[in-house]
Amino acid sequence: MKDIGDVYFQETKYDRESLGKGSLDWNNKPEIYKYYTDSKVIKLPDFNVESNISFLELLKKRKSIRSYSSKPLELEKLSFLLWASTGIQRIEYGYEFRTAPSAGALYPIETYLIINNVSELDQGIYHYNIEKHSLEFLKKGNFKREIALAALHQYFLSEAPVVFIWSAIFQRSKWKYKERAYRYIFIDVGHIAQNLALAAVYLNLGSCQVGAFFDDEVNNLIGIDGINESVIYLSSVGYSY
Numbered sequence: 001m002k003d004i005g006d007v008y009f010q011e012t013k014y015d016r017e018s019l020g021k022g023s024l025d026w027n028n029k030p031e032i033y034k035y036y037t038d039s040k041v042i043k044l045p046d047f048n049v050e051s052n053i054s055f056l057e058l059l060k061k062r063k064s065i066r067s068y069s070s071k072p073l074e075l076e077k078l079s080f081l082l083w084a085s086t087g088i089q090r091i092e093y094g095y096e097f098r099t100a101p102s103a104g105a106l107y108p109i110e111t112y113l114i115i116n117n118v119s120e121l122d123q124g125i126y127h128y129n130i131e132k133h134s135l136e137f138l139k140k141g142n143f144k145r146e147i148a149l150a151a152l153h154q155y156f157l158s159e160a161p162v163v164f165i166w167s168a169i170f171q172r173s174k175w176k177y178k179e180r181a182y183r184y185i186f187i188d189v190g191h192i193a194q195n196l197a198l199a200a201v202y203l204n205l206g207s208c209q210v211g212a213f214f215d216d217e218v219n220n221l222i223g224i225d226g227i228n229e230s231v232i233y234l235s236s237v238g239y240s241y
């Protein structure tokens with residue numbers, strides 16, 4: 001047994017011998033919010049998204065949707081999708097907790113958007129400022145072809161009004177969990193993606209989760225280094241035909 005995945009899994013098992021050794025370096029706890037201070041900020045609107053769909057129906061209806069109509073996604077709905085996937089939901093002990101669980105509440109995942117067809121927004125690349133529930137406009141332009149090519153030429157991504165790109169800032173979790181952090185980071189993003197998938201159905205939208213992409217092509221597109229922060233998952237969202 002020497003394949004890297006097998007070695008990783010075995011080497012990152014907890015056992016009674018090793019667990020609990022070492023203490024946390026509170027002076028070097030990484031920031032859990034990322035900001036782009038020089039970019040234009042778009043405040044996201046409050047959302048009023050009452051729907052009659054029951055939780056049972058949500059679970060029955062969710063499926064991967066890979067074909068989208070040309071109907072623009074409303075900004076209010078995008079605001080809800082961002083909040084539902086990874087927004088701040090409550091404050092306890094003075095700490096901001098979010099809609100999806102996260103190991104140690106360390107929140108390693110960042111959200112970027114490729115906006116193709118959302119009302120009130122220019123086409124381009126945006127970053128979700130979680131703390132302020134706003135968008136930071138990083139790059140203007142039409143990137144629908146680039147994102148599809150970077151995702152192994154999955155052209156349905158070009159049709160989607162919005163593509164969510166989730167990256168991880170690894171040190172946020174490694175600060176506490178060391179190498180085991182990678183397990184938790186991928187679990188965290190799964191929670192976020194599932195929240196998004198169910199929130200999309202709630203709004204009568206469809207989504208598809210995408211794990212196949214040329215990592216560094218996506219990293220270059222959104223301007224992250226691929227080492228300290230790297231893309232780990234995508235989702236497209238839109239109205240289906």
Ligand SMILES: Cc1cc2nc3c(=O)[nH]c(=O)nc-3n(C[C@H](O)[C@H](O)[C@H](O)COP(=O)(O)O)c2cc1C
Pocket residue numbers: 062063064065066154208209210211212213
């Ligand atoms: C981790 C992960 C990666 C996936 N990657 C892709 C992908 O790259 N392209 C795609 O079209 N679907 C992708 N999917 C969607 C699966 O193909 C889909 O969930 C599966 O076929 C079950 O169908 P359903 O979602 O409609 O129930 C991915 C799903 C998961 C959970």
